[in-house]
Amino acid sequence: MPATPSTARAINDRLALRLLQQEGPLTAGQLKQLTGLSRPTVADLVERLTTSGLIAVVGEAGEQRRGPNAKLYGIVADRAYLAALDVRTEGLSVVVSDLLGRVLAEASVPIDGATGTGPAVEQAVALVERVAKEAGADRMHTVGIGAPGLIDPATGELRDSSGLPEWHRRLVAALQERLPDARVIVENETNLAALAEQRDGAARDRDTFVLLWLGHGTGAAVVLDGTLRRGASGGTGExxxxxxxxxxGLPSATDCEGGFHSLAGAAAIARLAGEHGAVGSAEGGEPVAAALVRDAVAAVSSGVSDAAPFLDALADRLTVGVASVVAVLDPGCVVLGGEVGQAGGAVLAGRVxxxxxxxxxxxxxxxxxxxxxxxxLRGALLIAGDRAQDELFAPPERP
Known part of the structure; x- marks a missing residue:
């Protein structure tokens, strides 16, 4: 069934906007060349997108740098602003960007475990508001939140999970109340890390892979045939x-102690390092476990063999979890993510x-x-940007 004129216009508009997002400012002639559309069609969509406020003339190109054919069109980046939140058990990090994902302001705040739910929520929301103000973001379009725990696939809400602070679940409602015009999206932190590594990191050439998160805790994200898999209850990768x-012992339904977390969580890695006499110095807020691994990798790379037994023992532990995932999913690629995975680099990955x-x-x-x-944070910013662009890059259709 052929597309209607209005549908064709919407498809052409989105194609042009995606190209402007990926390539940066382009002339009408360049848009014609990249899209394969006719000159009148490109002229029509440029006029339509300019009138809607999505694109504007941002300069001129060419040797003469004058005339209508030399006009460079770019996306109006301040048409909307995005916020990304990384919610941890011990604090919160916030980034605010424009529509193209350019970071305008960022900040973090520790939130002590003894802080009550109400004060913790207020502290977190106040940080978001402060960073938005510093960024000059007067129109917050979408807020992407990465949090530990399960996301209900039916409602998109953070499920009640034992061991996580209550302020995590209250934060979403509080942000929606203080930013009533913003769309608020919540996603599991490991899933966001996988999306970011696929878009900008180690898995850019893979449409099927598993990311093993190695940070304060452990988790996994599963991407099969380009699609993030969440499972029936949102628990894929726990x-x-x-x-x-x-x-x-064995883990229970309410406590992962005794499971893979007991071998590969940050506290377990620190204990393992101590057993092998490994020492490390954390820098700039770096987690202790990551510092221990980073320093051991540096020592081994410098020819110091004393650190090798610690890395070998850690690789033994990680391989137990990785082998289990591989036996079930056969992903062809496993990315060791999080602070520990990055600190281990190719040395630890090679051992595994x-x-x-x-x-x-x-x-x-x-x-x-x-x-x-x-x-x-990068993954949260990506899903916020995708949501905003899906809405804004679909201009109202003409009747």
Whole structure:
């Protein structure tokens, strides 16, 4: 069934806007060349998008740099503003950007576990408002939030999870109340990290992979055939609860102690380092576990063999979890993400891949994540941008 004129216009508009987003400012002639559309069609869409306030003339190009053909058109980046939040058990980080994802302001605040729910929520919302003000963001269009815990696939809401602060769940409602015109989206932090590593990081060439999150806790995100898989209850990738050998017991429905978390969580890695005499110095708020791994990798890379037993023992532990995931999903690629995965780099990833080859007949490449803990904020900004652009890049159709 052929597209109606209004549908065709909407498709052409979105194509042009995506090109302007990816390539930067373009002339009408360049848009014609890249889209394959006719000159009159391009002229029509340029006029339509300019009138709607989505694009504007931002300069001129060409040797003469004058005349209508030399006009450079670009997306009006301040048409809308985006916010991204990385919600952790111990605090909050916020980034505010324009429509193109250019960061305008950012800040973090620690939130003590002893802080009451109400004061913690107020502290978090106040930080968002302060960063937005510093960015000059007077029109917050979309807020993307990355949080630990399960996201209900039916409602998109953060489910009540034991062990997580109550202010996490209250924060969404508070932000919606203080920013009534903004769209607020919540996603699991590990899922966001996977999206960021696929868009901008270690998995850019993969449409099927698993990201193993190694930070304060453990988690996994599953991307199959280009689609993030969440599961029936939103729990795909809760690898911290995976029963594994080498722990004192078994995990329970309310506590992952005894599961893979007991082998690969930050506290477990720090204990393992202590058992092998490894030491590390955290820098700039870097988690202790990541610092221990980073310093061990640096030592091994410098020819100091004393640090090798710690990395070998850690690789043994990680491979137990990775092999289990590979046996079920056969993803072909596993990315070691989070602060620890980034700190371990190719040295730790190579050790895990080497062990995996001995344990599994399924060919699997193990890579180190390149975005570290910042992947959550980047992923939250990406989903906020995608939502905003989906709405704004669909101009009202003419009758």
């Amino acid at each position: 690898i911290g609860f995976l029963p594994v050998p080498g722990t004192a 891949e080497q062990r995996l080859r001995r344990m599994s007949p399924l060919a699997t490449e193990v890579r180190a994540g390149v975005l570290g803990g910042g992947a959550v």
